Amino acid sequence: MTAVTVVVLAAYVGNIVLANWTSTHWSPLQFGVFAVPAGTLWAGMTFTLRDLLHEALGGRGVLGAIAAGAGLSWLLATPQIAVASVLAFTTSELIGSIVYSRLRGRAVLGAVLGSNLVGLGIDSVLFVPLAFGGFALVPGQVLGKTVATALTVAALLAAKTARRAVRR
Template identity: 60%
Template sequence: MLSVVAANVASVHCPPLVFGGLVVPAGTLFAGASLTLRDLVHDTAGIRGVTAGILTGAGLSAVVAGPQIAVASVLAFTASEVVDARIYARLRHRGRTAAVAASNAAGLVVDSVLFVPLAFGDLAAVPGQLVGKTLATALTLAALHTARWAVSR
């Protein structure tokens, strides 16, 4: 929930980053991290917990980031959650890392393709969103791997 709010606040109040010609809205890394966090919440609180987090995050976002960003966020996160949850649930038996990687890959595409035009009115930032969220997924997967390694020690 807080990563969604942080993503939306950063997207509104911070200028986009530009890397190699890609426009990356400032909230992209937070949004990418939220994809993995959503999978972890899915494991502990189920789909109802994830839904409650998305709706609470949307409400907070409406207050701090504005209604256009909040509506775009709710629509994009809800659609990407449906895709993410189905993939994650099907692959979870193969291990958390594989399930997170696959579900994030699909979820970040759905989220980016919906959020960017709804929030900003064009598709210019979609490639940057895809790259930024992929980077965030790689970082969160590394963190999960490190945590799993630390716990096994």
């Protein structure tokens, strides 16, 4: 395992920890008309980090990372947040990983974008009602995760462009 892989794995697990901790201890954030669960941005970044792990560790490595993330969810949150997180996280991460592996042959950034959009939709629709008892926070969660996806895809695009410039 390379140093970069270790950093990405630590970031992946760290984002899961932060998402569950903030969802448990902070009230939803208000952005205009949208109420956004506090852990949304952290949770949104896990989708791209999962795809980077897929590149580095393959499908089996990603499954191990998903299991570690699900296990940490049990330790770091209230029982209601933990159950919601494990169910939503495991389902969305597994399906997102499948989408990524199917799209990966075409373009990495397209695969990241596609898997993130599928994952954030599934995660939001499952997590919010289980964690908070209704669907009122789903639009804010989808918005927050979409912003996280846009930021992480933009960062990947910038890194790809910088690598190309260095090679020239």
